[in-house]
Each structure stands twice: as C-alpha cells, then as structure tokens.
Amino acid sequence: MIQFDNVSKRYEGGHEALRNVSFHINKNEMLFLTGHSGAGKSTLLKLMMMMERPTSGQVFVDGQNLRGLPSRHIPALRRNIGVVFQNHQLLFDRSVFDNVALPLIIAGYQPRDIARRVRAALDKVGLLSKEKKMPVTLSGGEQQRVGIARAVVNKPKILLADEPTGNLDPELSAEIMHLFEQFNQVGVTVLIASHDLSLIARLPYRMMTLRQGQVVSGISGRPHD
Numbered sequence: 001m002i003q004f005d006n007v008s009k010r011y012e013g014g015h016e017a018l019r020n021v022s023f024h025i026n027k028n029e030m031l032f033l034t035g036h037s038g039a040g041k042s043t044l045l046k047l048m049m050m051m052e053r054p055t056s057g058q059v060f061v062d063g064q065n066l067r068g069l070p071s072r073h074i075p076a077l078r079r080n081i082g083v084v085f086q087n088h089q090l091l092f093d094r095s096v097f098d099n100v101a102l103p104l105i106i107a108g109y110q111p112r113d114i115a116r117r118v119r120a121a122l123d124k125v126g127l128l129s130k131e132k133k134m135p136v137t138l139s140g141g142e143q144q145r146v147g148i149a150r151a152v153v154n155k156p157k158i159l160l161a162d163e164p165t166g167n168l169d170p171e172l173s174a175e176i177m178h179l180f181e182q183f184n185q186v187g188v189t190v191l192i193a194s195h196d197l198s199l200i201a202r203l204p205y206r207m208m209t210l211r212q213g214q215v216v217s218g219i220s221g222r223p224h225d
C-alpha cells in the first residue's frame with residue numbers, strides 16, 4: 001500500500017532529514033513509526049502526501065509512483081489519505097459538525113451527503129451528541145476524536161497520524177489507539193508516528209524506528225500487495 005525505495009530527503013539549507021529509507025507497508029496493516037525528535041518522522045509522512053518531494057528515491061502510494069504524479073492529481077491522492085495531527089488543528093470558530101464537514105465541502109459533496117457522512121463519522125468516534133458544540137467546550141480527548149472524525153469522513157484508504165496522543169493522559173491515549181484499531185479492522189491502512197513507547201509496546205503491531213533519518217529497526221521492506 002505504501003512503499004519507499006531508497007528515499008532521501010535533503011531540505012534547502014542542506015539538512016538531510018531522510019537517508020536511503022526503504023520499507024513497505026501492507027494493505028490493511030497498522031504500523032507504528034518511532035524515533036527521537038528530528039529523526040524524520042514528519043518528513044516521512046509529508047512525502048506520502050506530496051507535501052514534500054524526495055531528493056532521490058521513489059515513493060509509491062496505493063500503486064501510484066508519486067514521482068510521475070502530475071500536480072493536478074495531488075488532491076485525489078490526498079482524499080485517499082486521512083491525516084490526524086497532535087494539535088488536531090480544529091477551527092475554533094466552527095461547530096464540531098462544521099469541522100468534520102470541511103473535507104467534504106472542499107471535495108464538493110451535496111449538503112445531504114455531507115450531513116449523512118459527518119454523522120456517520122461522529123458516531124464512529126462516539127461524539128454524535130456533540131455535533132452542535134464548539135470545539136473549545138470539549139475535552140482534549142474529545143477534540144482529538146473530532147480530528148479523527150474529520151480525517152476519516154472521506155473514507156480514506158490510508159490514515160496517517162502524527163503524535164496523535166501527544167497531549168493526552170495514558171487512559172485517553174489508549175482510547176485513541178483503540179479507535180485507530182477499529183478503523184484498521186474495517187480495512188484502513190494505519191500509520192502512527194508516536195513517541196509513546198510504553199503504549200506502543202503493548203500493542204501487537206510492527207514498529208519502524210528512525211534514527212537521524214535512517215531506519216534502524218523494525219521492518220524490512222518488500223512488497224506483498
């Protein structure tokens with residue numbers, strides 16, 4: 001589903017954020033990405049969404065080689081990828097419903113379809129009763145779940161999360177991980193970048209570790225799908 005072949009990324013200014021990174025994530029897999037601050041985790045996620053481009057090497061997402069992908073195809077690529085951030089990046093002057101509806105409005109869905117899909121996504125994260133609330137009135141864990149509902153409302157095949165439990169206590173973090181597992185169980189490929197080793201170690205998924213831009217443990221990458 002996601003494959004990196006010898007990918008390096010050097011930012012302008014000379015910093016090499018990733019060095020010869022190769023791996024493969026299977027369809028329907030759930031996988032953790034760990035590493036020290038600055039190891040290259042966010043860079044790796046950005047390359048999958050074409051928010052950055054590799055300096056060398058190739059990235060494949062859902063069978064597409066991103067190297068040859070014309071810019072006009074980037075929106076379609078991104079619709080296939082839901083993204084969850086640590087600080088959830090909600091709009092605080094809009095209701096929970098409106099926040100979750102945003103990707104659908106951008107994609108040009110009809111209002112009736114939007115309402116149906118937004119409620120289905122809120123139901124999945126257990127927040128159906130809070131659709132009219134403003135984000136500021138919700139707890140940190142609830143805000144993060146709104147961010148997850150927004151990430152899955154388009155029914156993406158891939159879900160990427162960058163430190164999704166960074167600000168949460170252990171109990172809420174475990175709940176958020178359980179939500180990701182539920183999406184994974186219905187066929188979504190899930191990649192979670194996290195520092196939270198105590199939480200990750202208890203869960204039965206592969207883990208890939210980056211150190212100074214290189215893969216140091218976890219997975220070796222050959223395609224299966």
Ligand SMILES: Nc1ncnc2c1ncn2[C@@H]1O[C@H](COP(=O)(O)OP(=O)(O)OP(=O)(O)O)[C@@H](O)[C@H]1O
Binds near residue numbers: 011013044
């Ligand atoms: N736009 C950029 N321009 C220049 N250097 C960058 C840019 N983005 C990231 N870097 C550098 O690349 C390296 C990897 O950064 P990245 O954000 O991928 O690490 P990370 O593992 O996600 O770190 P953290 O856990 O702190 O978020 C860092 O040294 C960072 O300073």
